[in-house]
Amino acid sequence: MEQERLSAYLHSLSSGxxxxxxxxxxxxxxxxxxxxxxxxxSFLSVFLELxxxxxxxxxxxxxxxxxxxxxxxxxxxxxxxxxxxxxxxxIASAEKNIGDSPWAxxxxxxxxxxxxxxxxxxxxxxxxxxxxxxxxxxxxxRYLPWVLRLLRRGGxxxxxxxxxxxxxxxxxxxxxxxxxxxxxxxxxxxxxLNQTDGLLTTIVPIGDGAAVTVxxxxxxxxxxxx
Ligand code: SAM
Numbered sequence: 001m002e003q004e005r006l007s008a009y010l011h012s013l014s015s016g017x018x019x020x021x022x023x024x025x026x027x028x029x030x031x032x033x034x035x036x037x038x039x040x041x042s043f044l045s046v047f048l049e050l051x052x053x054x055x056x057x058x059x060x061x062x063x064x065x066x067x068x069x070x071x072x073x074x075x076x077x078x079x080x081x082x083x084x085x086x087x088x089x090x091i092a093s094a095e096k097n098i099g100d101s102p103w104a105x106x107x108x109x110x111x112x113x114x115x116x117x118x119x120x121x122x123x124x125x126x127x128x129x130x131x132x133x134x135x136x137x138x139x140x141x142r143y144l145p146w147v148l149r150l151l152r153r154g155g156x157x158x159x160x161x162x163x164x165x166x167x168x169x170x171x172x173x174x175x176x177x178x179x180x181x182x183x184x185x186x187x188x189x190x191x192x193l194n195q196t197d198g199l200l201t202t203i204v205p206i207g208d209g210a211a212v213t214v215x216x217x218x219x220x221x222x223x224x225x226x
Contacts, residue, residue, distance in 0.1 A: 003166070007207075010039040017041065017069060024065050024097050033090065035065040036134065037207040040160060044132065045073045047212065051156050052077045053129035057121070059114045059143065060135035061085035064094035064107070070132070071103035081107045082128075084117045084135070114139065118146035127152045133159040138182040141189040148196075148220040155215045162190060163209025196220060 016022045028035045036044070048056075048070060056074075058067055061083040071081055085091050091111055098107050110117050114135050129152050133140060140159060147157060162168070164186060172180050190211065193201040198217035204210050 003205075007037070007039060010206075014038050014041065017072065020101060021065065021068055021072065024063060024068065028063055028065055033062050033093075035062055036069075036160065040207045040210065041069060043204070043206055043210060044070065044158065047156055047158060048073045048079070048130065051130055053079050053156075055079070055126075055128045056081045056130045056132070057128040057150065058083040058132040058134065059118075060133075061094045061109060062090050064097040064109070066132065066134065067094075067107050067109075068097065068101055068103060071101070071106050074106075075103075078106065079130075082110055082121075083107065084110045084112065084114050086111065086113050114143060115146070118143060118150065122146055122149045126150060127155075129155045131155070131157045133157065134161070137161050137164065138185050141185045141192065144189065144192055145222045145224045148199075148215070148222060151215040151219075153215060153218045157193075157211075157213040157215065159189070159193070159211040159213070161208040162186060162203060162211045163205060165208060166205075168209070192222075196222065 025035065056070055056079050058081065061067060062085065067081050067083045070079070085094060091109065094109055098104050098109060128150050131147055131151055133143065151157060164183070167179070167183065168186060172183055190203065193199055193211055193213050198215065198220050199213050200216055201211055201213040204212065
C-alpha cells in the first residue's frame with residue numbers, strides 16, 4: 001500500500017516524455033505490453049546523463065519504448081543503442097516505433113534469444129558502457145557471466161524488476177511451488193551482484209526494484225553455466 005502511494009506520487013511528478021513516447025506508452029498499456037514504469041524513466045535517465053555511454057545494450061525491447069527513451073535522453077551524446085527481442089509481434093511493433101522515430105539511426109534491434117545474442121556479441125568482442133537488463137527475470141542469473149564479459153570497465157548495469165513485488169523478501173516456503181524457482185534464481189542473482197569481486201551494486205526499491213551495478217574491473221570471467 002505504501003509502495004502504491006509512493007508510486008502514485010512519483011507518477012504525479014512526471015510531466016511525460018513528449019508526444020511520440022507518450023503515445024507509445026499509452027498504446028503499450030492498452031495492449032498490456034509490459035514496459036518500464038514511469039518512475040524508472042527518470043531513474044534510467046539520470047544514470048545515462050551521469051555516465052554518457054557511447055554504447056548501450058538492452059535485453060528486452062518489447063515495443064521499443066525504453067530504447068526510444070534512452071535514445072531521446074542521449075540525444076546530445078549520440079549514444080548507439082542495441083536492443084534484443086525474440087517475440088515476433090513485439091519485434092514488428094518495435095520496428096515501426098523505432099523506424100518512425102527521430103532516433104532510428106542510433107537504435108539497432110537484434111532479433112533473437114538474449115542468451116544466444118549475448119554469446120554472439122561476446123564472440124565478436126563487443127563491449128558496452130551501459131547495459132539495461134529488462135527481459136525474463138528468471139534468466140538474469142544465466143545472463144550474468146555474459147554481461148560481465150560485455151561491460152567495459154566503469155560500465156553500468158541496471159537490472160529492472162529485481163524485487164518481484166517484494167516477494168523477494170518472502171521465505172521460499174511461503175511461495176507457490178512454481179514461483180520458487182524464479183525466487184531462488186533472483187536471490188542468487190542479487191547475491192552474485194553483491195558478492196562478486198569487482199562489482200559494486202546498490203538495490204533501490206523503486207518501481208519493482210532496480211539494481212545498479214558498476215563494473216570496476218576490465219572484464220570478469222566467472223564460469224558460464226550452459
Ligand atoms: N524494456 C522494455 C520497455 O521498457 O519498453 C520492456 C521489456 S519487457 C519487460 C520484456 C521483454 O523481454 C518482452 O517483450 C519479452 O518478449 C522479452 N524477452 C523475454 N525473454 C527473452 C529472451 N530470452 N530473449 C529475447 N527477448 C526476451
